[in-house]
Amino acid sequence: MLMSINLEKVNNYITSFARLIDERRANLVTENFKVGVDLGTANIIISVVDEQGNPVAGATYPASVVKDGLVVDYVGAVQIVKQLKEQVEEMIGVRLTHAATAVPPGTIGGNMKAIANVVEACEMEVTNVIDEPTAAASVLGITDGAVVDVGGGTTGISIIKKGKVIFTADEPTGGTHMSLVVAGHYRISLTEAEQLKKERTKQNEIFPVIKPVVEKMAAIVNRHVQDYDVEKIYVVGGASCFDDFEKVFFKEIGIETIKPAHPLLITPLGIALNSWR
Numbered sequence: 001m002l003m004s005i006n007l008e009k010v011n012n013y014i015t016s017f018a019r020l021i022d023e024r025r026a027n028l029v030t031e032n033f034k035v036g037v038d039l040g041t042a043n044i045i046i047s048v049v050d051e052q053g054n055p056v057a058g059a060t061y062p063a064s065v066v067k068d069g070l071v072v073d074y075v076g077a078v079q080i081v082k083q084l085k086e087q088v089e090e091m092i093g094v095r096l097t098h099a100a101t102a103v104p105p106g107t108i109g110g111n112m113k114a115i116a117n118v119v120e121a122c123e124m125e126v127t128n129v130i131d132e133p134t135a136a137a138s139v140l141g142i143t144d145g146a147v148v149d150v151g152g153g154t155t156g157i158s159i160i161k162k163g164k165v166i167f168t169a170d171e172p173t174g175g176t177h178m179s180l181v182v183a184g185h186y187r188i189s190l191t192e193a194e195q196l197k198k199e200r201t202k203q204n205e206i207f208p209v210i211k212p213v214v215e216k217m218a219a220i221v222n223r224h225v226q227d228y229d230v231e232k233i234y235v236v237g238g239a240s241c242f243d244d245f246e247k248v249f250f251k252e253i254g255i256e257t258i259k260p261a262h263p264l265l266i267t268p269l270g271i272a273l274n275s276w277r
Ligand SMILES: Nc1ncnc2c1ncn2[C@@H]1O[C@H](COP(=O)(O)OP(=O)(O)OP(=O)(O)O)[C@@H](O)[C@H]1O
Pocket: 039, 040, 041, 042, 043, 044, 067, 068, 069, 149, 150, 151, 152, 153, 154, 174, 175, 176, 194, 197, 198, 236, 237, 238, 239, 240, 241, 242, 264
């Protein structure tokens, strides 16, 4: 029997975290709180949860110091994480001494160490280096299905069976490619396109422009899920924020596709949940 997720519960949970970040506010911190550091291609996010997993605080910063799990600007990454850490410490009134972090599936050796080194350089002991889809799955409360993470640079596919990641692939089509298409269409700079793309009120107008990119992402996912018996696809990651994103996936792939609220916060929150100490 496949467990079906309680989407409403997941959405309320993630929305309460999003609200804390938006309002730069913290809930009362308990003694055994847990911290997660997500070093993404487009965003760096620190998440704090209490021992029950309830969101306590979070902070995010747009950055391009890490690319698909590869630290391209170590000094920059450390600087940003330090800033976010101080911001969170000020909000909760407690120092962060431990944190979990995450890497895209398949990251090994030196790259994995480099990600952990960034966290350690910010004076936090690394409690866990989890793979991103497993982090996302723990927020979604799923043990089976395909987790598709559409981030800044890539679309990552992870197939999960009985709580274990049994297959992963990561291919270069992400939010950046959407921005490139928007820039070309409107004849604006990439920076302007990146902003325009994220404007809530413009998204319905923009969606037809970026739809071919979403179709390409769906084609990538479709190719990989064919060999497995996948009943549900869960999309996470910032680039899936568009309203009709999951509809295109369903149309192209024919597998029920579920997108939780605030998809870009799912993995970051999952990293904190998986911090053991
Ligand atoms: N509201 C939004 N609407 C559309 N796109 C968005 C929105 N918010 C963020 N994005 C896009 O999502 C992407 C970043 O997503 P996310 O934060 O999940 O990536 P990341 O974890 O930093 O990158 P990666 O997982 O590739 O390393 C960027 O391309 C950004 O433009």
